[in-house]
Amino acid sequence: MKQANISDFCALEDKEYLSKVKEFFKDKKHTYFVETYGCQMNVRISQTLAGMFQEMGYVPAESKEEADAVIFNTCCVREGAEDRLLGNLGKLKQIKKKKPEMLIMVCGCMVQEQGSAEKLKKRFPFCSVLFGTHNVHEMPKLMFSALTKGERQVSVWEKEGDIVENMPALREKEASAFVNIMYGCNNFCSYCIVPYVRGRERSRRSEDIIAEVRQLVKEGKKEITLLGQNVNSYGKNSDEISFPELLRELNKIDGLERIRFMTSHPKDLSDQLISAMAECEKVCKYIHLPVQSGSNRILKLMNRHYTREDYLLIVKKLREKMPDVAISTDIIVGFPTESEQDFEDTLDLYKQVCYNSAFTFVYSKRIGTPAEKMEEQIPAEITKDRMARLIALSEECCLRANEKYLGRTLEVLVEGVSKKDESLVFGRSDCGRMVTFSGCACLTGKIVKVKITSVKLNTLIGEME
Numbered sequence: 001m002k003q004a005n006i007s008d009f010c011a012l013e014d015k016e017y018l019s020k021v022k023e024f025f026k027d028k029k030h031t032y033f034v035e036t037y038g039c040q041m042n043v044r045i046s047q048t049l050a051g052m053f054q055e056m057g058y059v060p061a062e063s064k065e066e067a068d069a070v071i072f073n074t075c076c077v078r079e080g081a082e083d084r085l086l087g088n089l090g091k092l093k094q095i096k097k098k099k100p101e102m103l104i105m106v107c108g109c110m111v112q113e114q115g116s117a118e119k120l121k122k123r124f125p126f127c128s129v130l131f132g133t134h135n136v137h138e139m140p141k142l143m144f145s146a147l148t149k150g151e152r153q154v155s156v157w158e159k160e161g162d163i164v165e166n167m168p169a170l171r172e173k174e175a176s177a178f179v180n181i182m183y184g185c186n187n188f189c190s191y192c193i194v195p196y197v198r199g200r201e202r203s204r205r206s207e208d209i210i211a212e213v214r215q216l217v218k219e220g221k222k223e224i225t226l227l228g229q230n231v232n233s234y235g236k237n238s239d240e241i242s243f244p245e246l247l248r249e250l251n252k253i254d255g256l257e258r259i260r261f262m263t264s265h266p267k268d269l270s271d272q273l274i275s276a277m278a279e280c281e282k283v284c285k286y287i288h289l290p291v292q293s294g295s296n297r298i299l300k301l302m303n304r305h306y307t308r309e310d311y312l313l314i315v316k317k318l319r320e321k322m323p324d325v326a327i328s329t330d331i332i333v334g335f336p337t338e339s340e341q342d343f344e345d346t347l348d349l350y351k352q353v354c355y356n357s358a359f360t361f362v363y364s365k366r367i368g369t370p371a372e373k374m375e376e377q378i379p380a381e382i383t384k385d386r387m388a389r390l391i392a393l394s395e396e397c398c399l400r401a402n403e404k405y406l407g408r409t410l411e412v413l414v415e416g417v418s419k420k421d422e423s424l425v426f427g428r429s430d431c432g433r434m435v436t437f438s439g440c441a442c443l444t445g446k447i448v449k450v451k452i453t454s455v456k457l458n459t460l461i462g463e464m465e
């Protein structure tokens with residue numbers, strides 16, 4: 001796959017483009033605000049948006065109301081994410097009335113949805129720039145055109161282009177960083193919009209990933225989280241190394257202390273991955289393994305390509321090789337036709353695995369997905385009841401899993417001082433749990449040993465050793 005960098009792209013039409021853009025924004029001391037919805041991959045894209053703003057000479061604004069340029073990086077995976085964006089965008093309309101020079105932009109998955117850009121354009125005439133998921137690197141060019149020509153800029157690429165390397169990125173966390181290893185998804189789970197808005201799977205070159213991680217370590221990062229919609233299929237359809245091999249390569253990097261990754265699709269979780277996880281000391285013994293449902297009938301309708309038996313076997317193998325491995329999951333409640341028995345199968349699987357934590361979602365109909373056409377959508381009162389039962393069970397399992405850490409010493413990468421109590425700091429353990437303990441801001445970015453003395457649902461509480 002051809003690789004290019006941002007300067008090449010900006011210069012496609014005009015060799016002097018990037019310098020022209022930079023010159024235009026120079027000394028303006030404009031401020032920007034990036035608002036992010038959705039998954040970690042969107043968080044990572046927002047870091048690139050912020051990086052591009054800063055390259056253009058923009059500085060961060062305190063709030064979106066005060067900013068000269070605001071960008072909403074959107075998500076459309078469920079209706080709720082869309083509703084929040086629409087509400088927040090509506091609020092800015094009044095501010096723009098008082099501040100007509102304010103630049104309001106919308107990008108990301110919602111814009112990429114078929115027909116959505118046109119709808120957004122009509123509904124929000126005060127948005128000056130709209131672009132999709134495949135042309136993020138065009139932001140400077142689109143902003144420049146909107147500002148210099150005074151015309152709205154709408155650019156949505158229908159298909160994914162080449163991977164654009166070397167984009168600027170503003171990573172705010174001191175010691176941890178997200179690193180994309182692949183983009184897009186080929187799985188077409190029947191409920192999911194992601195493959196339609198993120199395009200086909202494409203993997204970055206391993207040498208680019210390794211170089212980026214080395215650079216991040218040089219900048220002081222200790223932990224990296226590798227991102228992809230399905231990291232287990234990294235390297236497929238190309239001559240790249242496999243995901244387990246990539247983990248082994250990254251494990252060799254001096255100065256790097258922790259490697260995390262997400263998300264893993266159970267159908268592609270190989271024995272080689274389990275061995276790599278177990279054998280690489282830097283790879284955290286934690287895995288996010290979305291099951292979605294515990295019913296074989298529903299899993300089939302969801303197009304997930306595994307059975308509950310396959311899934312439970314993976315969990316068994318993970319625990320055989322790594323007795324302490326922490327496991328979390330995603331579950332959808334109320335998928336079309338889900339019966340009480342199907343739901344009880346999900347509860348039963350949940351009890352068998354007894355997850356450390358779970359993200360639970362009520363099924364949300366997405367236009368254009370196969371599940372949209374399925375008859376028998378489940379009424380809200382039933383999904384509400386099922387959700388309450390699932391959450392009760394997940395809380396019980398979470399507490400039970402947390403109690404296992406009582407009296408044990410965990411390594412915690414400190415993220416900062418608690419907002420609620422300045423005498424406390426917080427961070428994540430190797431197993432992905434939030435830990436708080438007495439300490440000072442000077443510990444931020446350090447990995448320290450903490451003995452767990454009590455547990456709550458979402459936090460482990462301890463003392464530094």
Ligand code: SAH
Nearest residue numbers: 191192229263290330331332361362363364
């Ligand atoms: N690629 C990842 C997750 C992508 S979206 C994976 O395959 O695991 C994150 C989660 O959102 C999914 O795991 C799923 O549980 C949930 N989700 C996706 N589409 C949904 C929909 N239409 N309604 C409800 N939840 C959905």
Ligand code: SF4
Nearest residue numbers: 185187188189192194
């Ligand atoms: Fe969506 Fe399935 Fe792809 Fe995850 S694997 S992004 S749930 S289609």
Ligand code: F3S
Nearest residue numbers: 038039075076077109
């Ligand atoms: Fe949402 Fe797009 Fe991520 S739809 S979950 S932001 S890939």
